[in-house]
Amino acid sequence: MTASTDLRRTALHDDHARMGARMVPFAGFLMPVQYAGVLREHDAVRHRAGLFDLSHMAQFVLEGERVAEWAETLTINAVGSMKPMQARYNIFCNAQGGAHDDTIFYRLDGRWLLVVNGANAEKMWAHLQANRADDVRLTNLHGSRALIAIQGPKSVEMLQPHTNVDLANVKYYFCAEGSVYGHPAVIARTGYTGEDGFELFVDGEHASEIWNALLRDHAQDGLEACGLGARDVLRLEAGMPLYGHELTEEITPVQAGLQWALKTAKPEFIGRNALIEQMERDDYARVVGLVMEGRVPAREGYKVFLGDREVGEVRSGSMAPSVGGKNIATALVAKDAATVGTVLAVEIRGAKHDATVVQLPFYKRAK
Amino acid sequence: MAQPADLLYSKEHEWVKIEGETALVGITDYAQNSLGDIVYVELPRVGKQIDQFGNVGVVESVKAVSDLFTPIGGEVVEINGALENDPAAVNRDPYGAGWLFKVKLTNAGETGNLLSAADYEKIATE
Numbered sequence: 001m002t003a004s005t006d007l008r009r010t011a012l013h014d015d016h017a018r019m020g021a022r023m024v025p026f027a028g029f030l031m032p033v034q035y036a037g038v039l040r041e042h043d044a045v046r047h048r049a050g051l052f053d054l055s056h057m058a059q060f061v062l063e064g065e066r067v068a069e070w071a072e073t074l075t076i077n078a079v080g081s082m083k084p085m086q087a088r089y090n091i092f093c094n095a096q097g098g099a100h101d102d103t104i105f106y107r108l109d110g111r112w113l114l115v116v117n118g119a120n121a122e123k124m125w126a127h128l129q130a131n132r133a134d135d136v137r138l139t140n141l142h143g144s145r146a147l148i149a150i151q152g153p154k155s156v157e158m159l160q161p162h163t164n165v166d167l168a169n170v171k172y173y174f175c176a177e178g179s180v181y182g183h184p185a186v187i188a189r190t191g192y193t194g195e196d197g198f199e200l201f202v203d204g205e206h207a208s209e210i211w212n213a214l215l216r217d218h219a220q221d222g223l224e225a226c227g228l229g230a231r232d233v234l235r236l237e238a239g240m241p242l243y244g245h246e247l248t249e250e251i252t253p254v255q256a257g258l259q260w261a262l263k264t265a266k267p268e269f270i271g272r273n274a275l276i277e278q279m280e281r282d283d284y285a286r287v288v289g290l291v292m293e294g295r296v297p298a299r300e301g302y303k304v305f306l307g308d309r310e311v312g313e314v315r316s317g318s319m320a321p322s323v324g325g326k327n328i329a330t331a332l333v334a335k336d337a338a339t340v341g342t343v344l345a346v347e348i349r350g351a352k353h354d355a356t357v358v359q360l361p362f363y364k365r366a367k
Numbered sequence: 368m369a370q371p372a373d374l375l376y377s378k379e380h381e382w383v384k385i386e387g388e389t390a391l392v393g394i395t396d397y398a399q400n401s402l403g404d405i406v407y408v409e410l411p412r413v414g415k416q417i418d419q420f421g422n423v424g425v426v427e428s429v430k431a432v433s434d435l436f437t438p439i440g441g442e443v444v445e446i447n448g449a450l451e452n453d454p455a456a457v458n459r460d461p462y463g464a465g466w467l468f469k470v471k472l473t474n475a476g477e478t479g480n481l482l483s484a485a486d487y488e489k490i491a492t493e
Contacts, residue, residue: 022403033430034403037403037404038403038404038428038429038430039404039429229403229429229430232430233429295407295451296407296409297406297407297427297432299432318429318430319406319407319429327406349409349425
């Protein structure tokens with residue numbers, strides 16, 4: 001076990017402690033896994049809004065005329081075609097097509113913001129350094145800049161009174177630079193919950209004031225502090241991959257069903273040949289959604305069977321309040337077990353439980 | 368929530384209510400609070416012989432699977448079937464509607480291995 005003293009603390013650590021959050025080690029930080037309870041927090045995000053501390057995620061600033069051109073060679077999605085203030089999901093792969101990390105690029109005014117998973121921060125920083133170009137400047141803000149997300153259908157009305165940015169003009173997967181409670185912020189309409197919402201990139205020294213002011217001003221509207229537990233259920237329902245589960249150094253974006261983010265028309269990028277070859281062979285194991293028939297939850301690592309044949313394993317699993325309270329899972333399974341409607345079996349403590357392959361996502365918000 | 372004084376407790380955070388030759392078993396308020404929202408409880412079959420402190424099932428929260436140990440040995444004579452459709456009863460009412468199973472005691476002397484409410488309180492608040 002890692003002693004909690006070895007763990008880094010976000011700018012909001014003392015607020016989490018004061019509010020009685022349950023803290024757990026995550027990505028080298030001591031992070032809140034829950035406040036009032038996972039189901040209550042989940043409900044707040046689906047119906048009102050929830051507030052998340054995501055400061056464990058790493059923020060890198062990329063500067064220079066050739067950032068886009070350089071980043072194109074390291075990533076599978078297009079960078080150069082991004083409009084000013086646009087955000088775009090992107091994946092850095094290894095030469096075999098496996099994923100180093102899945103990330104979001106934000107094209108700001110005169111610089112780029114790259115947000116990478118907290119658990120991959122050191123690996124990704126080393127990867128960027130190893131592939132650096134002379135005219136691209138990299139700055140690592142991991143741990144010094146904070147990230148607060150407000151997610152849920154009431155996000156706009158809760159955030160609007162406290163920012164000088166007209167949020168109606170910030171479209172999905174775009175961002176703006178402005179202020180929140182008078183403090184400078186990049187306000188991005190991005191998230192990881194399947195709901196409308198914003199991610200606020202702010203200086204660590206202002207994070208606590210913004211966090212507490214939002215809760216003070218909107219607790220009566222149902223805004224709840226949320227932990228990583230609720231976030232994981234929300235993202236799984238929304239069919240979003242979590243690095244280390246649906247995407248790894250071994251599981252490629254093609255296997256994870258992220259072909260929409262793969263731009264093979266780009267002439268050269270790390271992993272391109274391997275990914276194209278994998279798509280052409282089309283014999284790979286792939287990530288599917290499963291809905292369990294019974295009440296027993298499927299968990300990561302459980303074996304999956306088609307008849308008597310083992311065809312793969314569960315990668316994530318949870319009870320899903322937004323899918324009728326059923327147990328849902330993702331599983332990496334053989335191609336012939338991956339057709340929607342196929343009934344598979346998940347082995348749980350020696351017993352097999354039926355599960356049906358379904359189209360992802362499990363949950364889609366009403367527009 | 369205070370620990371009911373008329374129950375006995377295990378270090379693994381289960382409670383036992385002795386009712387003559389049988390005993391009712393559940394998990395403590397501390398345990399349900401630590402686990403968080405409970406979504407599934409797997410209990411031993413009726414008729415099964417279980418040994419004191421043995422692993423007899425699981426309690427699953429949204430995020431985690433936890434082993435369930437029995438604080439007392441005997442033959443399982445009844446399980447709380449209502450938990451199949453309402454596992455959250457363990458969160459709401461761990462000492463009442465959230466009881467888990469009932470055993471016919473094999474050896475009443477096993478109660479000597481359990482803790483009083485006051486002694487359990489010290490463990491749960493450490």
